[in-house]
Each structure stands twice: as structure tokens, then as C-alpha cells.
Amino acid sequence: MKNSILLFTACLLYVAGFAQKAQDTESSKIYVKPKLVVGIVVDQMRYDYLTRFYNKYGDGGFKRMMDEGFNCKNNHFNYIPTYTAPGHASVYTGTTPANHGIIGNNWYDKENKSSVYCAGDENVTPVGTEDAAGKMSPSRMLTTTFADENRLFTQMEGKTIGISIKDRGAILPAGHTANAAYWFHGKDEGVFISSTYYQEELPKWVTKFNSSKTAKSYLKDWNTLYNIKNYTESGSDLNEFEGGFKGKETATFPYDLKKLSKTNGGFDIIKATPYGNSIVADFAIAAIKGEDLGKDDVTDVLTVSFSSTDYVGHNFGVNSKEVEDTYLRLDQDLERLFKILDSYVGKGEYTVFLTADHGAVDVPSYLHSHNVPAGYFGKDEFKDNLNSFMAKKYGASDLVENISNNQIFLNREKVNQLNLNLGSVQQEIANKLMTFKDVYVAYPATEIGNGGYTDGVQRLFKNGYNQKRSGDVLYQYNPAVISYSKTGSTHGSGLNYDTHVPLLFFGKGIKHGSTLQKTEIIDIAPTISGMLGISFPNGATGQPLEFVLDNK
Numbered sequence: 001m002k003n004s005i006l007l008f009t010a011c012l013l014y015v016a017g018f019a020q021k022a023q024d025t026e027s028s029k030i031y032v033k034p035k036l037v038v039g040i041v042v043d044q045m046r047y048d049y050l051t052r053f054y055n056k057y058g059d060g061g062f063k064r065m066m067d068e069g070f071n072c073k074n075n076h077f078n079y080i081p082t083y084t085a086p087g088h089a090s091v092y093t094g095t096t097p098a099n100h101g102i103i104g105n106n107w108y109d110k111e112n113k114s115s116v117y118c119a120g121d122e123n124v125t126p127v128g129t130e131d132a133a134g135k136m137s138p139s140r141m142l143t144t145t146f147a148d149e150n151r152l153f154t155q156m157e158g159k160t161i162g163i164s165i166k167d168r169g170a171i172l173p174a175g176h177t178a179n180a181a182y183w184f185h186g187k188d189e190g191v192f193i194s195s196t197y198y199q200e201e202l203p204k205w206v207t208k209f210n211s212s213k214t215a216k217s218y219l220k221d222w223n224t225l226y227n228i229k230n231y232t233e234s235g236s237d238l239n240e241f242e243g244g245f246k247g248k249e250t251a252t253f254p255y256d257l258k259k260l261s262k263t264n265g266g267f268d269i270i271k272a273t274p275y276g277n278s279i280v281a282d283f284a285i286a287a288i289k290g291e292d293l294g295k296d297d298v299t300d301v302l303t304v305s306f307s308s309t310d311y312v313g314h315n316f317g318v319n320s321k322e323v324e325d326t327y328l329r330l331d332q333d334l335e336r337l338f339k340i341l342d343s344y345v346g347k348g349e350y351t352v353f354l355t356a357d358h359g360a361v362d363v364p365s366y367l368h369s370h371n372v373p374a375g376y377f378g379k380d381e382f383k384d385n386l387n388s389f390m391a392k393k394y395g396a397s398d399l400v401e402n403i404s405n406n407q408i409f410l411n412r413e414k415v416n417q418l419n420l421n422l423g424s425v426q427q428e429i430a431n432k433l434m435t436f437k438d439v440y441v442a443y444p445a446t447e448i449g450n451g452g453y454t455d456g457v458q459r460l461f462k463n464g465y466n467q468k469r470s471g472d473v474l475y476q477y478n479p480a481v482i483s484y485s486k487t488g489s490t491h492g493s494g495l496n497y498d499t500h501v502p503l504l505f506f507g508k509g510i511k512h513g514s515t516l517q518k519t520e521i522i523d524i525a526p527t528i529s530g531m532l533g534i535s536f537p538n539g540a541t542g543q544p545l546e547f548v549l550d551n552k
Contacts, residue, residue, distance in 0.1 A: 031533025032509030032551055034351040036294030037150075038341065039173060039303045039528075041088055042330070043166070043310035044491065045356035046318070047075070047500045052233050053327050056226070060335030062504075065354060069506030070548040071514040077358065077501065078520045079463035080476060080494040081405050085118035085168045086464070087357025087521070088305065092145035092173040094525030094540030096463035101142035102172065103469050108402040108409050110469070115404070116140070119168045121197065128193035128202045128210070133185050136167045137197035138176050143539030145175035146525040146532075147301040152177070153534040159300040161287050163192075165276050169305030169357075179291070182206065184279065186268030190215030192283055205290025214282055215267050218275035223254035224325050225332075234324040241363040242322070243315045243487040245269070251316060251487075253325075272315055274329035276308030281333040285340050294345035299532060304337075305357075306330060317363040317489045351508045351531070353524060356501035360489040364480050374480035377438050379403075389432050394418060399425070406492070407471030422446070422472070429473045442475035460494035511550040519545055 050062060050071075057063050065071075077087065079096040081104060089102040097103045102118050109116045119136040126134020144152075147160040162174025162181035170181040180199060182192040191210040194202065202210070228237060235241075237252045244251030247263040261269045270276050284304050287293065293300045309326055316322040334354075341350050364374035383403060391397040396418060402409040408429060415422055426444030433442035441457055449467055453459040461474050476493055477483070484490045491498045503519060509531045522542030529536045530544035531551070 030551070032351075032531050032549075033297070033299055033533075034294075034349060034508040035297065035299065036288075036341070036345050036350040037299060037301045037528060037532070038350060038352045039092065039147075039301070040334075040352060040354040041091060041169065041173065041303075041305040042354065042356050042502070043084060043169065043305060043307040044313040044358060044360045044489075045309055045502060046359040046497065047073070047502050049327055050502050053324060053331075056230075056233065056324075056328055057331045058335060060338060061331035062334065064335070064338060065352070065504040065506040066514075068512060069352075069504055069510050070512065072503035072505075072517075072519045072545070072548070073514055074516050075355070075501055075503035075519045075521065076496075077494075077499040078460060078522060080457075080460045080474070081464060081492045082358035082494070082498040083405075083492055084166065084307075084310065084357050085172060088169055088172045089141055090521050091355055091357065091524050092147065092175065092303070093141070093143045093537045094146065094522050094529070094542040095143060095537070096522060096541065097470075098463050098466050099143055099539040099541065101140065101466050101469060103464065103466050104405040105168065106404070107469060108404050108407075108471070110409060110412075113401070119171045121195070124195040124197045126193060127195055127199060128191055128206070129185050129189060131185060131187070131189070131193075133167070134193045134195050136171055136183075136195050138171050138174070138178075138181075139197075141172055141176070144537045145173060146529045146534070146537055147173065147303065148175035148177045149529060149535045149537055150299060150301055150532060151175075153532075154298050157298045159291055159293060160303070161291055161293065161301075162303045163280060163284050163287060164305035165271050165280055165307040166305065169307050170303070173303035173305065174301075182283065182287075184215075184271065184276070186266055186271060188266045190267035190270070203290060205286055209283060209286050214279060215270060218270050218273075218279060219258040219261055219267070220275075221254050222257055222273050222275070224321065225328050228253060228321060231321050231324050234321050235319040235366070237321045239366075241317050241366045241487055242320055243485065245272075251320075251322075253321065271308055272311040274308060274312070274326040276311065277306045277326070277330045277333050280304065280306055280308075281337050284337060288340060288344055294341075294350055306333075313360050314488045314490060317366065317487065318360050319362060319366060348508055351510060351528075352506045353528070354502060354504045354506075355521065355524060358491045359496075359498045359501055360491045361480055361482060361493070361495075361497045363487065363489055364482060365486050367480050372480065373478070375438060375478070376486065377477050377481055377483040379483050382436065385436075386429070386432065390429075393428065394420065394425070402471075405471075406475050406477075408473040408475075410472040426472050430475070433473065433475050438478050438481045440476050440478045440481075442473060445470065445472045445474065448474060457494055505548050509550055511548055513548075515547065517547075
């Protein structure tokens with residue numbers, strides 16, 4: 001009898017131990033804890049830059065992410081307008097401007113009757129410069145980022161550092177609780193700066209970097225990385241579709257940046273060359289070492305935005321040799337960064353994602369030369385015609401208070417004084433806009449705000465519409481019609497050339513593979529949050545992409 005009891009007890013203990021082991025195995029699949037998460041945004045990167053330049057890329061940058069990680073080939077923005085600040089905010093908050101409130105780079109403040117900047121903050125002071133370029137913070141962003149949630153989850157032990165050429169590219173991704181955000185200040189200084197929102201003075205490693213004259217070393221010749229004859233993925237070097245630099249007669253290689261800097265903003269010229277990305281990579285590597293990122297078991301977050309791709313695209317256009325060279329050089333900078341992560345943090349110990357904040361349209365004059373419908377929208381004529389219509393229709397020429405970001409803001413006080421129905425006025429303006437040849441769609445805000453749209457352009461408008469901050473009428477131009485100069489590319493629409501951007505995941509916790517299933521930019525933050533086992537950003541509306549995660 002005694003032996004039977006002992007045997008029974010042993011069986012129970014074995015079963016309990018097996019169950020506990022199974023439970024532990026299951027628990028290990030709940031989340032993955034990389035030592036460092038690196039979020040990379042490449043400003044103005046169309047998806048087809050991955051495929052168009054693929055054969056020219058090396059094995060250690062973009063190709064490494066595609067070969068070793070997961071490639072979401074049909075990834076899109078799901079709102080209008082597609083600009084830099086909303087793009088960065090949406091990637092890291094997991095939601096759209098409707099919720100995070102960053103409706104543009106700048107927007108019209110309906111209460112203060114003035115334009116505001118997405119990251120501007122008069123309540124902070126610059127650190128690392130005396131220039132007003134340092135008066136920045138994330139205070140206008142209404143929701144948290146996954147970096148914020150990681151900080152909260154780890155009791156503020158996990159670090160967050162944001163880095164970019166652009167202030168908004170550094171500040172918005174890093175969120176409200178970041179240890180620091182740093183952005184490049186050109187002019188006659190050529191340094192990375194911050195604000196008192198984060199700290200009272202720059203850390204020693206930043207001061208050391210700024211005093212190293214790294215920026216000065218990039219004031220050199222910009223010539224093609226390889227023989228220009230081999231750049232067969234882009235148009236001719238000399239054409240009429242590119243802007244170029246002041247002081248140089250043609251937009252053709254090579255560019256003497258030291259000489260041209262005198263008439264192009266001093267160190268600011270670096271921003272509009274691939275060397276702007278190189279100095280960001282240099283600084284990111286210095287940050288990894290200077291902040292000991294990824295050196296313990298508490299997950300840190302590093303956000304890096306490569307913005308020079310945007311400056312080059314705006315200046316030279318999607319089809320230029322300059323854009324191709326910029327991406328080939330960025331590929332090398334990514335390889336440098338990944339090698340440092342391998343050696344300093346450790347292979348298999350970090351996770352990276354790479355995406356963009358928007359795409360870009362081919363230069364319309366170039367498209368038109370090949371019989372593709374395209375054109376330019378005259379804002380001044382548009383505004384004059386609209387004011388004339390309002391004066392004739394309502395007997396008042398001051399009903400339109402502001403036109404910006406393809407939104408019309410009405411003078412609400414004047415509307416009330418004239419006893420006009422706001423919704424009716426919005427609808428009349430929308431109807432008028434549809435008489436303009438190059439206006440594709442126009443909607444009154446009352447319709448967008450109240451409509452339950454789940455697809456089409458109406459859904460994109462709704463996701464970009466913030467009730468307190470957005471305008472009274474929203475509109476979009478015809479495909480490949482822009483309000484911009486006749487040279488260079490731009491962005492902002494809800495069309496595929498602006499919404500279709502890369503999404504690559506790579507590293508710890510990521511499967512190998514690819515998909516053509518449609519994904520959305522707002523899915524990134526919930527995916528990273530789900531991988532880490534932390535709370536989703538508090539306004540997140542995206543869904544975790546479970547098929548990219550390998551929680552073994």
C-alpha cells in the first residue's frame with residue numbers, strides 16, 4: 001500500500017513537472033525580448049526603390065534585411081495627407097492623424113488663428129545651439145508611441161534615443177518619454193542639437209561628436225559611387241526636370257559641396273546630399289556606444305530617420321541619377337550600422353524594422369513628356385477664384401480664413417454672423433471645387449467626420465481628419481497633379497505613388513519570408529508591441545502582423 005502511494009505521488013510530481021515545463025515553453029512564446037529595437041524610417045522612399053536598384057545594392061544593407069528578414073511588399077499608408085510629420089507619428093503610434101493629431105508638418109490653428117509647426121515648442125530652450133531650431137518637443141502629438149510604452153513597461157529603465165537630420169524625424173518617433181532626441185543643425189554650425197524638453201546640456205559623447213568636425217568632412221565632392229554609365233535604372237544626368245544647387249549652372253555630377261555651401265546655406269547643403277544620411281549613421285553608431293544601447297537585458301529603442309533621401313527627391317526627382325546614387329550610398333550606410341549592431345549588441349540580439357514616411361510622384365513634366373496624364377495646380381488662381389465665388393454666393397469675401405494642406409478653413413465666426421448653415425457652406429465649396437479641372441475629389445468635413453467609410457479615398461480622408469485640428473473642406477488633385485515647382489518630386493496624396501512604401505522586419509523574433517498581403521503603416525507599432533509583450537500605444541488602431549513574428 002505504501003509503495004502504491006509513493007508511486008502515485010511520483011506520478012503526480014512528474015505530471016506537474018511536465019505541465020510546468022509545457023507552461024514555461026508556452027510562456028516563452030508570449031513575447032520576445034531583443035536587447036535593442038531599431039526603427040528606421042527612410043524619408044520619401046517608394047517601395048520600388050527596393051526592386052529598381054536591387055541589382056546595384058550590396059549584400060549587407062537592404063538585401064540583408066530582405067534575405068534574412070520579412071518583406072511586406074504591399075505596405076501602404078491609410079490616410080491623407082502623406083507628409084513627413086504625420087508619417088513618422090503614424091509609424092510609431094500605430095494610428096492615424098485622426099487620433100495622434102499630427103495632421104501635417106505645419107497646420108492652421110483654428111483657435112489661435114495662426115500656423116503652427118508639428119514639433120515647435122516655445123516653452124523649451126535649445127541645447128547645443130542658441131538658434132531657435134532647438135525650440136522643439138513632441139508636445140503636439142496626442143498619443144503615445146511604442147517607445148513610450150516600452151519606457152513605461154520597464155519602469156523607465158529601457159532607454160529611447162531618437163536621431164534624424166530633421167527635428168520632426170527625431171522627436172515624434174521617440175515619443176514623450178524619450179531620454180533624448182537629436183537633430184542636425186546646419187547653417188554655420190554643423191552640429192547635432194536637442195532641447196531642454198529632454199536635458200539641460202548635451203552628453204559628453206554628443207559634444208565629442210560635434211567637436212570632431214565630422215560635418216566639415218562631408219563638405220567635399222559628391223560624385224557617383226560607381227561609374228555613372230552603369231546607372232541604367234535612372235534617366236539622363238542632364239535634363240530639364242531637376243532643380244540643382246545655387247551656384248551651379250546644371251544639375252549634373254559632380255558637385256563641389258565645399259564651394260557650393262557658400263550659396264546654399266553652409267552646412268545645410270549636406271542635408272540635400274547622401275552625406276546627410278552618412279552623418280546620421282555616424283551619429284547613430286556614436287549613440288549606440290555612448291548610451292550603451294542594447295548592453296543589458298532591458299530592451300532599449302533607437303529610432304533613426306534618414307531624411308536626406310527626401311531632400312534629394314524634392315530637388316532632383318524620382319527618376320534622377322542623384323536619387324539612385326543616394327540610395328546606393330544609403331545601402332552602404334545601413335551595412336555599416338548593421339555591422340556595429342552585430343558586434344556591439346550581438347547577432348540575434350536586436351530587432352530592426354525599416355519603412356518610409358511617404359513615397360513620391362514622378363516629376364509631372366517628365367510624365368507629361370511621355371504622354372502620361374500629369375500637371376501642375378495653380379494655387380494663387382485657385383484662391384482668387386474661390387474668394388470670388390464666396391463673395392458672389394454669400395456677399396462676403398472673408399469667409400475663407402486659410403487654405404493649407406489641401407484643406408479649406410472657414411471663418412466660423414463670420415459664418416455664424418451671417419446665419420449660414422456650416423454644413424451647407426462646406427458642401428457648396430466642395431461642389432465648387434469639383435468644377436476645377438484638376439481637382440479629383442472634394443468633401444465637406446461634416447460628411448467625412450460623420451461618415452462610416454471603410455474603403456476608398458473617403459476612408460483615407462477620414463483617417464487623416466482630426467475634428468479639432470482639420471479644416472472644413474478637404475480635397476485632392478488628379479493623379480500626378482501637384483502644386484509644386486516644375487522640377488523635382490513631391491508627395492501628399494492618397495495615391496499609390498505616395499502610399500506604397502517598404503516594410504522590412506529583420507532580426508530577433510522575426511520570421512524569414514515575404515507577403516503580398518496588404519499591410520498598413522499603422523500595423524508596425526502594434527507588431528513591435530506584441531513582440532515585446534508590452535501595452536500597445538494608447539491610440540493604436542493598427543493590428544499586429546502575427547505572420548512576421550517568430551516567438552520561439
